[in-house]
Amino acid sequence: MYTDYHIHLFIDGTPVDLEKLSLIIDALKEAEISEVYDMGSKNAAGFQYREVFEENGIRLKTCGFALYKGSGYGRFLGRAIDSMDEVPVLIDELYRKGADFIKVVNSGVVSHRAKGFVTEGGFSGEELEYIVKEARKRSLPVICHVNSDGKIREALIAGVDSIEHGFFINKESIHIMKEKGISWTPTVYALLRYSRELSQTSRAFYEGVIGEHLRMISYATDIGVRVNIGSDSGSRGLRHGVSYHKERAILSDYLRK
Template sequence: MEKLLRLTAGWLIDGTGSPPKRDMLVCVENATIVSVTSACRGEPGPREPSGADLSRCTVLPGLVDCHVHLAMSGTDDARIRNRQLCLPYHEAVPLIRERLLAHLACGIVAVRDGGDGAAHSLRYRIEHLPCPDLPVALKSPGTAWHSPGRYGKLIGRAPREGVSLAECITTRREAADHVKLVNSGLNSLHEFGRETPPQFGREELAGAVAAARRGGLKTMVHANGKIPVRLAVEAGCDSIEHGFFMGFENLERMADRQTFWVPTAFTMKAFAEQALSGSREAEISRRNLDHQLEQLRRARELGVPVASGTDAGGPGIHHGKALAEELKLFMEAGFSIQDAIRCAALNGARLLGIESVVGEVKAGRAATFLVVPGPPDALPGSLRHAERVYVLGTRVK
């Protein structure tokens, strides 16, 4: 039997980047949007059989968080943070499920994991998804790869001596959805703009990206600073994660090559909020954030494809809720709400390769969208109170 759905929305952000439209009728047949048309103002529009009135709500595409760590909680409790690093898989399973549900509650229908040391998120995806009562798409690299003795142990492993990055990727790429590389350290919270050296050389990175591509996988690279980012972009990676202090020249490079950028700006705001007020850490985190927003402003002008990711699972970065915070920062950097939603929907979907499932609210596209209370002005904060979530035509919240 055909499943029909007709929703009259007070406002629609279709995800193409065009401004919000008033009073729109969205018609869905089975899993597909068949039409999006103007609903007559003042007249009672065709309603859902349930009679729900969405005239005070905004409809927008389902969202994607392009950088999460499902094996970790956003807690700032050091004891829990330490313990979660060595949690056995069976204890991680209910926590990962809980975190995926937290994403769904905020309208996030797909997440891309940045890795965990035990590859729990990948095992979870293999053993538990897809799942009818948890309709969130998960893409996971398993573990990330870092250079021996350098940053990255919490989320990955280093190649054994004498084994190249490309060989590691080739032998372990079967089950993974993408490859995650770590090519710099973390940002200093004590010294503004301190750059760490790259973890891998140009050749090794290029070999790794090529090995991933031979297996049909994209490569996401953790990189901060001018040189680590430049090497990763020149090696042909698909996305730069974080990219603090990469500089405008790298943004130009990324615009030319259409390399995605996932700026995770909220990480610095979270650090600033947790640090003792007036402390050096609070001041440097705040300056790091301001610098990142300056880069984000420039990325928008240059046409760098920006996708939103939060690094949820980091201290103070809570699964689901953090995406609204990240999008607020995009708007501080000059993005309109429709631009910000495009980054969080279509751009994220393109980066994950799931445009057939989510991206835009347009005729012919998949019926994956959300209903949030209030007008577009209430976004992105209203994402935290998403009233309904539809995935492929089925209401899942």
């Protein structure tokens, strides 16, 4: 039985009702996945559907909704933070509703069109430290969506527990992960799948990014960083279960060591 460390309760990017949820559950069962980490939805579907998963023999760990900086990336994943005063209030709400962890969005996504190849989003280093501190008060781990080495470094310094995606990470950051015992869910297949929808020229850019990402994953596993298999399924073009096994196949050479 397997664990998918990064899913969403969407189908092809669209929120699901109870009827559609059964499609996700069936796909996970088919793929022999018995545990999933839900990385958030605007409507906090994880809280609503946790029991349905349980009844079907799948353990759902959920953040409910993610926290993202207002105006930045993350609208469909959670709630916007416009003022830092909202942080303790929202984290309290998540704690009361039984969140298993806090998911924080600290950057946009990889794009060949964006400045620095990552779209806008995320908090300042200080703001992120505050979020981590508030989560720690309630003994909640913090899982961080983040791309670009600068934003990754801020997340590592703030002391998050896991880096999600982590494109454009460098070796120095990987060493910090190792020192601090921070894990990494690199979601390689998610970007590969996305790149397949693009023109040949754009695709070449993503192939380069993925090649470098794989080199960093290899380096991370060599020095003993914990790398998790996470599919990002539920996002557009990424089917539950099937995407997990694609990611697992890509990472198998690195994880076996």
